[in-house]
Amino acid sequence: MKHLAPILLATAAVVASVSGSHAQAPASAETESPNTSYNPVLPGQTRAPKPTTATKVSTATAVQGLASGWAFEFLPDGRMIVTEKAGTLRIASKDGTLGKPITGVPKVDPKGQGGLLDVALSPSFASDRLIYLSYSEPREKGNGTTVARAKLVEENGAGKLDDVKIVFRQTPAYDGDKHYGSRLIFAADGKLFVTVGERSDKTPRVQAQDLASGLGKVFRIEPDGGVPKDNPFAGSDKSKPEIWSYGHRNVQGIALDPDGRVWTIEHGPRGGDELNRPRAGLNYGWPEATYGIEYDGGKIAGGKTQAPGTVQPVYYWDPVIAPSSLTLYQGTVFPSWSNSFLIGGLVSGGIVVVKLDGDTVVSEERVPLNERIRDVKVGPEGAVYALTDGPDGKILKLTPGSGT
Helix, strand or coil, rough: CCCCCCEEEEECCCCCCCCCCCCCCCCEEECCCCCCCCCCCCCCCCCCCCCCCCCEEEEEEEEEEEEEEEEEEEECCCCEEECCCCEEEEEEEECCCCCCCCCCCCCCCCCCCCEEEEEECCCCCHCCCCEEEEEEEEEEEEEEEEEEEEEEEEEEEEEEEEEEEEEEEECCCCCCCCCCCCCCECCCCCCCCEEEECCCHHHHHHHHHHCCCCCCCEECCCCCCCCCCCCCCCCCCCCCCCCEEEECCCCEEEEECCCCCEEEEEEECCCCCEEEECCCCEEEECCCCCCCCCCCCCCCHHHHHCCCCCEEECEEEECCCCCCEEEEECCCHHHHCCCEEEEEECCCCCCEEEEEEEEEEEEEEECCCCCCCCEEECCCCCCEEEECCCCEEEEEEEEEECCC
């Protein structure tokens, strides 16, 4: 991918024209009317054209019987480790059989959007057997997103977590049940990125702009929870040193592009889901600027879609797709998706595929699965796997085919 300069809006940008051309625009993947009357600030920032040829897929059930699964990851031997919202961690064998719950999982607060959330493997898992879990932790003054590290031990067909250690706690705690984030990813240098939410309600959400608060941020930490010395706010006595970027709403997807750069996907309000490329120390606007509106139709920040000192989203959706996860496709099974981002869609009921040229989305494809998709991963053989949301969840395997 090409490297383009950051789009930092220190002054008002010129609004890109979305009308006036007599040429017929290519058909957009989005066919529904927007929730707002806002225009994009940047060209190509929303409603990208769909590819000329749709990718046809066939689906098969790889795992079933999940109770509100939230995330999964492939183990080196091809099995899957899966989190379930109520606090259960399981391993699914290659034939899809679910193992007994793994013991030693930290206690979670499962109400609302909370529970056991993401799971990530240590970069050296094959030798150290360490896994990382994010979850909503019950606390004295409410709850908050926490990340724990533990050693996965398997004996006699059973699994347990040993040496559980908390490596990150989002503060302040808040007595709510929404917007915990949270996804985890290791960069090539071994640093761990942690995404969180701003807890949704109007009172706490303004703290997404407060560098002394842990709400509405992307964090970067050492695997043991330490603060990297090159973090943008390391050494500051007025900012949380773990912060990488701020002004985020509810980030539930994170991925690295072929150049190792960080990308995130986050839930907007009514309209305004965002694809961002978080960079060190930059402000991504929420709630001072957004392409969405309140659920009751009211304007947010007086209807501003840009604000001084904030970065525009690379791309946004109006109406929302409710993005749940983000992964980069680099397999060979679906060549048309090479180096594209695959996004789990809850409201859109499938997978959204976006292809970029540099930092611009050049096409968007909708892959309908008629299911709320909570997580998407690429299997070791290059097939795509999608975790469905809900009490009777499953993991679907997508391969090329004649249709869905």
